[in-house]
Amino acid sequence: MKLHTLLSRLKPLVNFPSENPEITGVEMDSRNVKPGYLFICIEGYTVDGHKYVNQAIEKGAVAILAQKPIESNVPVAYVKDTNRSMAVIGNAFYENPTHKLNLVGITGTNGKTTTSYIIEEIVKHNKKKTGVIGTIGMKIGEEIFETKNTTPDSLTLQSMFAKMVDANVDTAVMEVSSHALHLGRVHGCEYDIAVFTNLSQDHLDYHGTMEEYKKAKGLLFSQLGNSFSTQKPKFAILNNDDPASDEYMKFTQANLISYGLSKEADLFADEIELTNAGTRFTLHFLNKQYVVEMNLIGTFNVYNVLAAIGAGIALNIEMETILDAVATIEGVPGRFQAVNAGQDFTVIVDYAHTPDSLENVLNTVKQFAKNDILTVVGCGGDRDRTKRPLMGKIAADLSTKAIFTSDNPRTEDPTLILEDMKRGLEHNNITVIEDRKKAITFAIQNAKKHDIIVIAGKGHETYQIVGTNVSHFDDVEEAKEVILQRRG
Secondary structure, X not given: OEHHHHHHHHOOOXXXXXXXXXXOEEEOOHHHOOOOEEEEOOEOOOOEHHHHHHHHHHHOOOEEEEOOOOOOOOOEEEOOOHHHHHHHHHHHHOOOHHHHOEEEEEEOOOOHHHHHHHHHXXXXXXXXXXXXXXXXXXXXXXXXXXXXXXXXXXXXXXXXXXXXHHOOOOEEEEEOOHHHHHHOOOOOOOOOEEEEOOOOOOOHHHHOOHHHHHHHHHHHHHOOOOOOOOOOOOEEEEEOOXXXXXXXXXXXXXXXXXXXXXXXXXXXXXXXXXXOOOEEEEEEXXXXXXXXXXXXXXXXXXXXXXXXXXXXXXXXXXXXXXXXXXXXXXXXXXXXXXXXXXXXXXXXXXXXXXXXHHHHHHHHHHHHOOOOEEEEEOOOOOOOOOHHHHHHHHHHHHOOEEEEOOOOOEOOOHHHHHHHHHOOOOOOOEEEOOOHHHHHHHHHHOOOXXXXXXXXXXXXXXXXXXXXXXXXXXXXXXXXXXXHHHHO
16 A cells, blocks of 8 residues: 555645655554554653654664654654554554444443453354454454453554454454543444443542543443444443443433343343352343343343343344353353362452452352352552552451452552551451462462352463563462362
């Protein structure tokens, strides 16, 4: 594609250099530039791409897109905001890939990964190929590719969707973080369905207030567009039991499907029966009732399933196919995941890293606990400090014994994070063990028959960040190893 053809998408807010080279690729990271590429200079929080122009040219860049003066021996096009322009350029270079598949976006504080997993299974049961983007990375069919963020930058996203189109993906499901929405990473994504799970405290280190956090999530629904299509109608799937949905309804003109546990919702569940092996409930939709049986445990998973069913309905999939898929799902890695190694007590690993998600998990456990509940929990460093005492109190209130430990302390002093968690608490059931491996070992070695251990915070993660060092650490692996050592 010629440079001027790409730049034409930015008219009239770009200067056209006289040269018009052929562009074979677009990149924002100078290390990944190849011969024939357009290099986009992005001014980030820690790195300014304008400083790496020479490296990009040495790698073979034949043109530069910049927002401030640079010296270059290849053509330079200037725009006011390269980050915003990058979404337009990426969309043009990859030929609008999201127009060629069904795109489902999921936002909310908790439940995004589980809901995306369930939707993926529903689409696969409908004999269609899927793509997924989220905390697991990017998945095309059964192949997984690693990514840095839950929602990558706009250029990377468009390249991912182009790969999905080339692989004949029918439906792409993606988790959409509040950061991504606020930073414009999803500009250029043509969503067909937007799903809202719930809103509770998280990321206030970035957004500042809950109101700003809520607004950021709501951007997904405003990005469903403002036109009605008979060929490909747009849908917003909203949690009727969360007050934020009232506002999000006003953000969009799309068709609405509400879900929840009350009859006011379009899609609602009642007669919920929870066990330590699964969940059963009655589903109501359009004056019809369906018995739903699933291996997923907990009321919070009823919400996740309802959201996924709503997306399945919007994708025009038969209810029988949807419910068959739900019944076959065994679980999601790191989400209420049982660790079994022949022990006579229960060990559950969960990604719960917000006050609301931790409370949901522990309240679910209490419904089938026969004996003590031991909770191993920490809070991440360089993140929202205000949620730390909240999580500490929830763990202490809802557990027989709460074991406070490190999560990913990053560049913060782990002892100060633990002090934040203990602040204001007068409980006598708290044990502090900074080393996470030792904390997990302590819980398992002290567990009795029929006790339940909840290891919260990291879930599917297979690493721990201490300072700037990233080392391998997997809660499931650690728990299993200690259980086997205890059994001898």
